[in-house]
Amino acid sequence: MTQPEALPPAAAASPSADAWRDLLVATERPEPFTPSDGLFWDDPWIGEQLLAAHLDERTLAASRPAATRERTEAHLVAQGLAGPGVDVLDLGCGPGLLATGLARAGARVTGVDLNEHSLAYAEATAREQGLDVTYLRQDFRTIDAVSRYDLALQSYGELSTFDDATRDAILARVHAALRPGGALVFDVSTPECHPDEPPSWYRSQGGFWRAGAHLELWARLRYPGDVVCDRYVVIDAGGVATYRMWFHDYTPDTLTPVLERAGFRVEALWGGLDGGAPGDDPGWFAVVARRA
Ligand SMILES: C[S@@+](CC[C@H](N)C(=O)[O-])C[C@H]1O[C@@H](n2cnc3c(N)ncnc32)[C@H](O)[C@@H]1O
Secondary structure, X not given: OOOOOOOOHHHHOOHHHHHHHHHHHHOOOOOOOOOXXXXXXOOHHHHHHHHHHHHOOOOOOOOOOHHHXXXXXXXXXXXXXXXXXXXXXXXXXXXXXXXXXXXXOOOEEEEEEOOHHHHHHHHHHHHHHOOOEEEEEOOHHHOXXXXXXXXXXXXXXXXXXXXXXXXXXXXXXXXXXXXEEEEEEEEEEOHHHOOOOOOEEEEEOOOOOOOOOEEEEEEEEEEOOXXXXXXXXXXXXXXXXXXXXXXXOOOHHHHHHHHHHOOEEEEEEEOOOOOOOOOOOOOEEEEEEEEO
């Protein structure tokens, strides 16, 4: 039997052992809501890919399609939640796809987001269309407005992505930012949104995570209390990075007491922000929570 050729010294040296250790650490089961290793929403490369995903009608990865957004804008106006003279705070506004529509309907909109690429797109749209929208590059966990808005809007599930303490702190800030009688309107995922799926991996020559060649190892990890982690281990020449997307899925029964403790009264439950019937999409529902 021929002996395998000895590896040249450089390849046999410690970097591969380091990479193996890094991989073992990256694929350990994390404690609930362990953050990602690096930036995500505000990472320059990933942020650019996210903007492309928001604008790509073929993917639901970042925003809902234009037809759903148009139904959402019309529904919010028809319900008297948005419209001329209404002050709207859009938390995690992305490229302002909903903010633009609501401003066109006459609302005065403030959009908050971390992704500079999305905000640049949103600002350019507002300028081109002469719309009354203010965009802030800010972490919405730090908003500190007081009795300033009639409607706080959060679209596409962001409230599901936080641990309980952070969620409650966000709700407290939103409560303070709303005028008495103002409404928080948002959608969240349900446990049906995150069914069990086998782990998977792929190799890319350049794509969502990195400009150059990389591998992605994906796994969905399940925790008690309807908490799920979608974990992406990304490996490239620069090393191993782990991105952890956390979801606390809700049902109307688990979410209502959370909102009541935060000083909101649940006024309506919809199948989605566009006002569909509850259960239309079993993976989602939307809530109108009135500042009590
Ligand atoms: C799933 S996207 C939804 C975007 C938009 N609401 C829509 O429906 O098209 C979530 C957005 O929230 C933003 N985001 C996430 N966490 C944030 C935070 N802590 N502060 C501000 N923006 C945040 C992201 O940059 C991203 O634009």
